[in-house]
Each structure stands twice: as C-alpha cells, then as structure tokens.
Amino acid sequence: MPFIFESFDFSAYDLVISIGSAESKGVITPPSTVHLNYCLTPTRYLYSHKKQYLTTPVHRFIAKYLRAWDQVASTRPDTMIAISTQVKKRIKKYYNRDSEVIFPPVNVAKFNHRPLTINHLPYSYFLTVSRLVPYKNIDVLVKAFNQNGKILIVIGTGSQERYLRKLAKSNVHILGSIDEELLVGYYQHAKAFLQANEEDFGIAMCEAQAAGIPVIAHSSGGALDIVQDGQTGLLFKQTGVSSICQAIDIFETMSFDRQACQRNARRFDQTAWAVKMNKRINKICQKNQK
Numbered sequence: 001m002p003f004i005f006e007s008f009d010f011s012a013y014d015l016v017i018s019i020g021s022a023e024s025k026g027v028i029t030p031p032s033t034v035h036l037n038y039c040l041t042p043t044r045y046l047y048s049h050k051k052q053y054l055t056t057p058v059h060r061f062i063a064k065y066l067r068a069w070d071q072v073a074s075t076r077p078d079t080m081i082a083i084s085t086q087v088k089k090r091i092k093k094y095y096n097r098d099s100e101v102i103f104p105p106v107n108v109a110k111f112n113h114r115p116l117t118i119n120h121l122p123y124s125y126f127l128t129v130s131r132l133v134p135y136k137n138i139d140v141l142v143k144a145f146n147q148n149g150k151i152l153i154v155i156g157t158g159s160q161e162r163y164l165r166k167l168a169k170s171n172v173h174i175l176g177s178i179d180e181e182l183l184v185g186y187y188q189h190a191k192a193f194l195q196a197n198e199e200d201f202g203i204a205m206c207e208a209q210a211a212g213i214p215v216i217a218h219s220s221g222g223a224l225d226i227v228q229d230g231q232t233g234l235l236f237k238q239t240g241v242s243s244i245c246q247a248i249d250i251f252e253t254m255s256f257d258r259q260a261c262q263r264n265a266r267r268f269d270q271t272a273w274a275v276k277m278n279k280r281i282n283k284i285c286q287k288n289q290k
Contacts, residue, residue, distance in 0.1 A: 002023045002026055002066070002069050002070075002073070004023075005023045005024060005026045005027050006026060006027065006028050008027055008028075010027065010028075010029045010030070010033055011030050011033070013029075013033055014032075014033060014034065014285070015033065015034045015036070015281065015285060016029050016033055016034070016035045016036070017036050017037075017038060017281075018035065018036070018037045018038070018077065019037075019038040019040070020039075020040055021039070021040040021041045021042070021043055021044060021200075022043045022070075023073070024037075025037045025039070025073050025074060025076060025077055025080075026069070026070075026072075026073030026076060027076065028076065029076070034078055034284055034285055035076060035077045035078050036077060036078065036079050036080075036081065036280070036281065036284060037077035037079070037080045037081070038081050038083070038102075039080050039081065039082050039083065039087060039091060039099065040083055040087070040200055040201075041083075041087045041090060041200040042070075042074075042087075042090045042091060042094040042095060043066075043070055045063070046063055046066060046067045046070055047067075047090065047093075047094045048090055048094075049135070050063065052135060071095070074094075074095040074097065075095075078284060079099075079100075079280075079284050080095075080097055080098075080099040080100075081099060081100050081101070081102050081277075081280065082099045082100070082101050082102075083101070083102070083103060083104050083200060083201045083222075084101060084103065084200060084201045084221065084222045084225050085101055085224065085225050086198075086200065086220070086221045086222060086224070086225075087099075087101075087200055087201070088100075088101050100280065101225075102273065102276045102277060102280065103201065103225065103267070103268050103273065104201055104203060104268070104273065105268070105269070105270035105273035105274070106203060106206040106207060106210060106265065106268040106269060106270060106273075107269075107270055108206075108210040108262075108265050108266055108268065108269040108270070109269075110180075110184060110210075111184055111187055111188070111207055111210035111211040111212075111265075112210055112211065112212065112262050112265075115185065115188040115189060117185070118182065118185045118186065118189065121185075121186075121189055122151045122153070122173075124150075124151065124191050125150075125151040125152065125153050125189075125190060125191060126145070126150060126151065126152050126153070126190065126191055126192050126193075126194055126216075126248070127152075127153050127155070127186060127187065127190035127191075127192070127193050127194065127208070127213075128141055128152070128153075128154055128155070128156075128193065128194045128195070128196075128204075129155045129156055129183070129186075129187075129193075129204045129207070129208075130154075130155075130156045130158075130204065131156055131157070131158040132154070132156050132157060132158030132159065132160040132161045132164055132174075133158045133159055133160060134159075134160060135197060136158075136196070136197050137196035137197040137239055138154060138156075138160065138164060138196070139160065139163070139164060139167060140196050140239060140240065140241060140244065141154070141194055141196050141244065142154070142164055142167050142168050142172050143167070143241045144241045144244040144245050144248070145169075145171060145172050146167070146168070146169045146171075146172065147241060147245060148245050148248060149171055150171065150248065151171050151172075151173070152171065152172045152173070152194075153173045153175060153186060153190070154168075154172065154173065154174045154175065155175050155176075155177075155178060155183065155186060156176070156177070157176050157177050161174065161176065184211070187207060187208055187210075187211035187213065188211045188212065188213070190208070190211075190213050191213070192213055192214045192215065192216050192233070192251060193205065193208035193213055193214070193215045193216070193233075194215075194216050194217070194244075195215060195216070195217035195218060195223060196217075196218055196239055196244065197218060197239065198218060198220040198221040198223075199221045199222045199223065200221060200222060201221070201222035201225070201226075202217075202221065202222035202223060202226055205217060205222065205223060205226045205227065206226055206265055206268045207265075208261075209226065209227075209232055209233075209261045209262065209264050209265035210261075210262060210265035210268075211261075211262075212258035212259070212261050212262050213258070213261060214232055214233040214234065214251070214256040214261060215227050215232065215233035215234075216233060216234045216235075216236070216244075216247055216248065216251055217233060217234075217235055217236075218235070218236060218237075218239050219235035219236060219237050223235060226264075226268070228260075228264055230254075231256075231260060231264075232256065232260055232261045232264045233256070233261075234247055234250060234251050234254065
C-alpha cells in the first residue's frame with residue numbers, strides 16, 4: 001500500500017495537500033511543488049496505539065518495516081499541520097517535526113438553528129455519537145448507565161453494536177444509524193454529550209457544543225482543546241464505570257449556559273478553518289517561490 005502513493009506523478013502541480021494518518025504523507029513531489037500535510041495523527045497502529053493493534057508476532061514483524069518507511073515518509077511534506085494540540089505533540093515525539101495546529105472544520109450553523117421536534121423523545125437523556133468499536137469505550141458508558149439508571153442514547157454503528165445491544169439495560173437505547181436531520185435534533189435536546197475515550201480531535205464534541213449542550217469528556221486528546229472545563233462542560237481523569245458515574249453526579253449539581261457552549265463552538269466553524277488554511281497555504285507557497 002505505501003508504494004502506491006509513491007507512484008503518483010505530481011510534477012504538473014504547484015501544490016499538493018495530503019490528508020490522513022498513514023500513507024498519504026509519503027507521496028513524492030518535485031522541488032518546485034509545495035507539499036502540505038494535514039495530519040490527523042501519526043499512524044496509530046505504528047506509534048501511539050501500537051499495543052492495541054500489534055497483537056501478534058506477525059503484525060509486529062510487518063510493523064517494523066512499515067515504521068521504517070513511515071519515518072522516511074514523514075520527512076517528505078514541506079510543512080505539517082496538526083488537527084489538535086495532542087496530535088502536534090505526537091508529531092514532535094514520533095517524527096521530530098514542528099507543526100501548526102489548525103482545528104478541523106465543523107458545520108456549526110447546522111446545529112444552532114431552532115430545535116427540531118422529535119416525537120417520543122425521552123424527557124431527559126444523555127447522548128453519545130460514535131463508531132461502535134472497542135477503543136471508543138462505549139461499553140464503559142453503557143455499563144455506567146446500567147448502574148445509575150439514567151437514560152443514555154447511543155447513535156452510531158460498528159463492530160460492537162450487537163454486543164452493546166445485549167449489554168444495555170432498558171434505559172440505554174442503541175439507535176444505530178439515523179439521518180442527519182434527526183441527529184441534529186437528538187443533539188439539541190440532550191442534557192449532555194458524553195465522550196469516554198481519548199480522541200485525536202473529536203468532531204462530535206464540537207457538534208454538541210454547536211447545538212448548545214455541555215460535554216462530559218475524558219480529559220485527554222482533543223477534549224482539552226474543545227471543552228472549557230466548568231464553563232462548557234466537565235472533564236474527568238479516569239476512564240471507568242465509577243469515574244463516569246461520579247462525573248455525571250458532579251455534572252448534575254452544575255449549570256451550563258447554552259449560549260456559552262455555542263460561542264465556544266464558533267472557534268471550530270468551517271469558515272474559520274478556511275481562513276486559517278488559506279493563510280497557511282499562501283505563506284508556504286510564497287516562501288517556496290523565493
């Protein structure tokens with residue numbers, strides 16, 4: 001797979017933007033072409049999360065060669081942009097490169113219009129929107145709500161969906177995939193949004209803030225960039241059932257301003273992203289022309 005990216009011919013282009021967490025940064029460009037890499041994170045299965053992915057001797061053997069190629073590939077972009085402060089730190093740690101942080105674009109306007117009416121919606125519920133895969137820790141959320149008896153709505157699909165449906169008690173609702181209009185409505189009427197794992201950034205947390213609802217999140221990764229602890233949400237340090245239950249109990253004693261959450265979300269609006277990206281692109285292109 002890595003060598004496919006090396007086979008592309010970009011000699012006719014002035015600017016190449018690669019986006020991803022793995023092989024795309026390894027494209028080869030001529031000296032006259034500017035290569036900007038928008039890094040979602042250094043390859044997770046080779047670095048930060050290798051223990052979770054490289055579980056067999058064969059995987060670890062292959063990864064040794066992929067890591068060597070990835071180290072070479074990381075030198076090819078003229079500049080690297082990180083999607084969060086956490087990713088910026090990883091780029092420095094694993095690639096020994098400096099980078100600028102430009103948060104990913106969020107369609108804020110889609111979430112802050114007049115709340116939609118949804119029939120048969122629970123009066124008071126917590127929400128999470130996620131792929132249902134192991135590292136997202138959705139099972140920990142389900143167990144926490146099985147214990148506290150509060151209503152949790154889970155939106156998303158993935159390899160753990162069947163397992164989570166069996167695990168969930170009657171107060172936990174696994175909705176699977178729903179259309180965009182309904183999704184907006186579920187955000188807008190939620191009591192709070194929950195994020196139980198470390199995210200490289202976390203678009204769903206931004207969408208929740210844009211809808212005017214506070215976020216209860218693990219204090220790591222993108223949550224540290226997004227959530228203003230005590231003002232637009234609550235951060236907790238340990239990922240476990242008791243820790244999440246305790247965070248929810250603390251949350252219930254607090255109050256949050258809907259407009260403050262929405263103001264916070266504007267930092268991540270797609271318009272702001274476009275301005276920052278254009279400015280960075282112009283700067284590097286002008287530098288390359290000198």
